[in-house]
Amino acid sequence: xxxxxxxxxxxxxxxxxxxxxxxxxxxxxxxxxxxxxxxxxxxxxxxxxxxxxxxxxxxxxxxxxxxxxxxxxxxxxxxxxxxxxxxxxxxxxxxxxxxxxxxxxxxxxxxxxxxxxxxxxxxxxxxxxxxxx
Amino acid sequence: xxxxxxxxxxxxxxxxxxxxxxxxxxxxxxxxxxxxxxxxxxxxxxxxxxxxxxxxxxxxxxxxxxxxxxxxxxxxxxxxxxxxxxxxxxxxxxxxxxxxxxxxxxxxxxxxxxxxxxxxxxxxxxxxxxxxxxxxxxxxxxxxxxxxxxxxxxxxxxxxxxxxxxxxxxxxxxxxxxxxxxxxxxxxxxxxxxxxxxxxxxxxxxxxxxxxxxxxxxxxxxxxxxxxxxxxxxxxxxxxxxxxxxxxxxxxx
Numbered sequence: 369x370x371x372x373x374x375x376x377x378x379x380x381x382x383x384x385x386x387x388x389x390x391x392x393x394x395x396x397x398x399x400x401x402x403x404x405x406x407x408x409x410x411x412x413x414x415x416x417x418x419x420x421x422x423x424x425x426x427x428x429x430x431x432x433x434x435x436x437x438x439x440x441x442x443x444x445x446x447x448x449x450x451x452x453x454x455x456x457x458x459x460x461x462x463x464x465x466x467x468x469x470x471x472x473x474x475x476x477x478x479x480x481x482x483x484x485x486x487x488x489x490x491x492x493x494x495x496x497x498x499x500x501x
Numbered sequence: 502x503x504x505x506x507x508x509x510x511x512x513x514x515x516x517x518x519x520x521x522x523x524x525x526x527x528x529x530x531x532x533x534x535x536x537x538x539x540x541x542x543x544x545x546x547x548x549x550x551x552x553x554x555x556x557x558x559x560x561x562x563x564x565x566x567x568x569x570x571x572x573x574x575x576x577x578x579x580x581x582x583x584x585x586x587x588x589x590x591x592x593x594x595x596x597x598x599x600x601x602x603x604x605x606x607x608x609x610x611x612x613x614x615x616x617x618x619x620x621x622x623x624x625x626x627x628x629x630x631x632x633x634x635x636x637x638x639x640x641x642x643x644x645x646x647x648x649x650x651x652x653x654x655x656x657x658x659x660x661x662x663x664x665x666x667x668x669x670x671x672x673x674x675x676x677x678x679x680x681x682x683x684x685x686x687x688x689x690x691x692x693x694x695x696x697x698x699x700x701x702x703x704x705x706x707x708x709x710x711x712x713x714x715x716x717x718x719x720x721x722x723x724x725x726x727x728x729x730x731x732x733x734x735x736x737x738x739x740x741x742x743x744x745x746x747x748x749x750x751x752x753x754x
Contacts, residue, residue, distance in 0.1 A: 443644045446636060448541070448700045463679060492685035493645060500677055 403479040409471045420469075421452050432488075435462065462494045473498055539702025544720030546639045547694055548749040549708075550731050553612045555715035561588065563613055566710030567692070572683045574666075574673030583664040583684075585692040586615040586707055594740060594752070607754060613707070613716070616641060616662040616692035617740060617748030624654035624663065633689075639749060640694045650687035659744050663691045694718075721749065 371377065412418060420427045421434070438460040441447040450458045459465050470476045473496045481488060567573070567586045574583050588611035592599040599608070618641045624633050625641060632647035633654055655663045669686045677683070681697060684690050695705035703709070708716045719728035728751075731737075737751040 439646060443642065443646065444634070446638075446696070446700065463682070489685075493682040493688075495677060495679055495682060497679055500679070 400483075403483040405479050406472055406475040409469065409476075411469045411471055415469070421450065421456075421458055421465075435466075435490075438462075462490060463497065467497060471498060542699045542702055542704070544638050544726075545722035546720060546749070547618065547699075548639070548719065548721035548728050548751065549615075549618075549694075549705075550717040550728050550737065550751045550753060551613060552715045552717065552731070552753045553607075553610065554753065555713040556610065556612050557713060558609075558611050560713070562710045562712065563707035563716060564588070566706040569676060570678055570695070570698075570706040571681055571693075572670075572674050572678055573690075574670035574683075575675060576668075576670075576673045581667045583666060583670060583690060585690070586613050588612065589614045591754075595738065597741070597743075598738070612752070614660070614662075614740070615707075615750060616694075617660055617746070617750045618692075618694055620747035620749065621745060623657040623659070623744075623746060627653045627657040629653065636696075640696050641691075642693060642696065643688075643690055645682075645684055645688045645690070648688040650689065652689065654689055659741055659746065660748075663689050665689045 422430075427434070438450060441450070442460050448460055450460045452458065467473065473491075477488075564586050568575070568584075571585060573585055576582055590611060591603060591608050594612060594614055618639055620635075620639065622633075622635055622641045625635050628634075629651060630647045630649055632644045632649070633641065634644070635641050650665060652665055655661075655665060666684050666686050666688055671683055674683060695703070695707075698705060705716075705718050708718045717727050717731055719726035721728050721732070723729060731753065732751060735753045737753045739748045739751055742748065
């Protein structure tokens with residue numbers, strides 16, 4: 369069986385494979401430093417017990433699920449208070465509750481989200497007071 | 502347009518400062534995020550009465566208060582206008598009742614119009630994503646998270662109570678209220694009967710801002726509520742009841 373235009377086909381195939389696998393071999397062996405998130409803000413330093421709504425490990429893994437359930441509760445079920453596992457109660461509000469302590473969205477939320485490559489659309493409506501004041 | 506906007510802002514200042522002063526009263530508890538304000542106001546069926554005779558023609562206190570509290574953008578271009586509560590004349594509010602010989606005092610007077618929070622809301626029926634829905638207490642809500650901006654609800658609403666954000670509203674908000682989110686490009690918005698304030702035990706912003714007490718808000722299912730008492734004392738009409746949407750904003754003329 370004769371392969372017509374052999375040179376072009378093989379060269380094209382090689383270029384295709386190189387381009388498609390580029391991200392894999394280009395990034396190989398390189399360590400991207402994990403994001404340095406700033407947890408200490410003036411508001412957090414003032415707290416007696418530095419504890420988020422739930423414990424840190426839970427918040428790190430599940431904050432997105434927690435916020436999604438807050439959203440459903442507040443907007444659709446008219447429930448505005450969240451009772452944490454340890455019994456404390458919080459108003460379910462992103463700007464009003466989360467950002468009151470985590471005042472540094474750009475150095476807290478954004479750094480990790482940029483690293484993970486996620487783009488939450490929260491901030492197109494919810495206000496980040498940092499940006500305004 | 503800019504001059505009109507500035508003068509409107511100037512006119513709006515006193516009620517705004519009053520309203521903001523009132524807002525400071527409910528104290529927040531000791532730790533951040535603790536539920537603030539008083540106990541939530543609850544009702545079987547929220548409704549509003551507009552006592553139009555008390556309404557002063559050039560007064561826009563209710564509108565200024567609402568649009569401040571809810572971060573409603575002031576876009577000069579009427580094609581892109583976003584509004585929750587706005588002034589109209591009799592002939593536009595009740596076109597089927599209007600005729601050439603209406604007394605001037607009524608025919609020319611501006612009255613506030615807003616979402617009627619219908620019992621049978623056509624906007625809810627047509628929404629393809631469930632972004633707009635009717636709550637148990639009668640408030641027709643918008644869930645901006647689910648809105649895809651299809652505008653079918655705007656076509657369905659017989660009262661023109663819904664506006665879409667054709668552009669990012671943030672640059673057009675005169676003074677941001679940090680306690681309420683803005684909207685984004687491509688979502689529909691409308692009056693929410695101040696459900697976020699009711700949850701904190703506060704009456705709607707328009708009702709609190711009205712010095713003439715022309716706006717009354719309450720539970721229409723409760724025979725002792727002020728709304729109910731007013732409706733039983735005086736004759737009231739609603740906008741386009743023949744459409745069967747059962748509007749819950751009543752006008753005493």
